[in-house]
Amino acid sequence: MNRTALVGLCAITLSAFATLAQAETIRIANHGQAGINAMKSTVARIEKKYGITVEVVEYPSPDKDYMTKLLTELGAGNAPDIFSAPTTAYVADMVAAGYLAPIGAEFKAWDGYANFYDVAKQLAVSPDGETYVMPFMLGIQEIYFRRDVLDKAGISTEQPKDWADLLARAAEIKEKTGAYGLLFPAGVSWGTGAFDEGFQHLLVGSKTPQLATEDGKLDLTGEGVKDVFGVYKELIDKDLMPTQPLLGPEPWVIPKYQMFPEGKLAATTCGSWCYIFDWGRESKNPIPDVEKVVGTWTIPGQTGGQYVLANLAAPWGVNAKAENLELAKKVLMEIGSVETQVSYAVQIGNIPASKAAAQDPEFQKLTELVPIHAAAENGVYLKQAAGFATVAEGVARATEALLRKETDAAGAQQILVDYAREILGEEAVK
């Protein structure tokens, strides 16, 4: 009897130790080999500093599939302790769903906070005024154009002054070279890219540059929204933009990785990573002398001005249901370090949100990214509101209708408004 009791006691003790050991494991969701590689040294550093185990859980790579799996697990209450959202657009909705733990106090008390660009700090603040994500990387998009193609045809490579000038340039490219003049991502297959990589960049330079109102609602009826759809409409109707590939399952492949390198598409929006990964040294289909051959324009405003729109790239947050919230938040601050930011810049080509990265020798080697990093000082941003993920999907549907020539700019705006109202309810949309 005593022996049985002893064995039972040992089993209970072992089980308790096992539970304790498990509590000291932090699970991190990561997706894409580049992202996992970028985190390797950070993971090792965290394990050494806190004496814990960091388990990196690999998720599906495409953003849509990643979010589907992550949100399903968050809904079921068994998601990892720390995870990222692909873009800013998802954050407000994840906050509204109660998935993210507030980190404002820890973030502001952290010694790295002061070095962050203001635009990054502001983007991280949710509509309720609290911060829920570590805004460690910025996604900055510009228009990349084939300087060689334009020069050869005698077309100006000067920064376009306004939308009319940009559209006229696209028309001139088509007329003189036969190549498509300009691509803005569009359609349902491109996912949130239709909003993140196209629509919002034009919107910030429009007559109504914000979608979130003071009372936290979404105003999608602004004149600027219709005007932005008007730009898409003109590009599509005048055949200045390739439309057929955008209706396929991987719409970016043909325009960005085939047509642009071949000079059959002369200008496209793209992120800071494009010089390195899409057409540069890490590309499977590189453009020789890419930095000379491919130039960049910032996105002009509707009636003038230039806009450097910053977006959060893979902002990290802590699961509100994490077993050890305090520890998870400490780990999150390590992820926000300059070392990790530079590692991400090297592996993925996004822009570090900390000004201190400019002094990092490794980052200085990324000559393509240094000027873009400096430009983030003047970055502008869209104020966030719950429902942005729905707006992104609505923009995708509206631009798809434009691609299929089923509607005009006003009709596309109506598709967006109707979709947002259907999903979010009348009360959320002005």
Added chain:
Amino acid sequence: MVRSTYEKRVARQLLLILSPSLLLLLAFVIYPAVYSVYLSFTNEALTGAAALNPRFVGLRNYSRLLHDAKFWNSLFVTFVFVVGSAIIGQFVLGLISAIMLRRDLAFKQLFSSIILLPNAAPEVVAGFMWISMLAGGENATLSRIVMFFGMTPTDWLQTFPLTMIIVVNTWRGIATAMILLTAGLSTIPSEVYEAARMDGANPSQIFRRITLPLMMPTILLYMLISAVSTIAVFGLVYALTRGGPGGATEVISIYIYNQSFTAFQLGYGAAVAVVALVISLILGIAYVRAMKVQV
């Protein structure tokens, strides 16, 4: 009295034997179906405020369905897909294969193995294999074939998306059709054919007057299984086109997935799923009645 006790004991034993299956059915079929019906009356979502506090919305999801052009498009695409691949493609080719395999053909074993091969490849793997054959450019298999005949190659999944997924699903389903229809053919006694031939019936008459009528229960059973399983096809279409281009191949299973896991609207996705379930049930009842079989 003794007999009654015996019957009770047998009934208890039967219940005991059936209970694991009943429990599994309850847990993995009945409960999810009932829960889907419940979800369809809520605004449950995977993200946003509705994920935290879902609320009852009555028939709002169903009323939204009625005005949703994409839903009606998905129903139409599903109808064409089912008729094209299950009713016409798989059935006709399956029947031809079954009839051919009854004869003494050279390489009969090889022929039947080739027909069974599509079922050996997992759905998604088969999808990617077909993508490489139907892709745009001059290197894709189908483009090479048409170029050999002097025709212009194209991106087949872009130009003829619905036709292509019908072809691929037909390819994948022939084996099942062939196996079922072979079983049906084998139930027809050879004496019936011999008698018909002695009466001077030609092959066409034999097929129309003997083979088809005697196989009708098998054919209807096959149609039921094939139509319902084709409505549920997901992986193959998702791998091939993801419902594109522009919704041209957005069958109802893809539409349910897109609503539930791309737009994250579980409530609305559940409403579409309930409609798909009702359609499958109606089809099932119609076939069962046509077969005049008691179920």
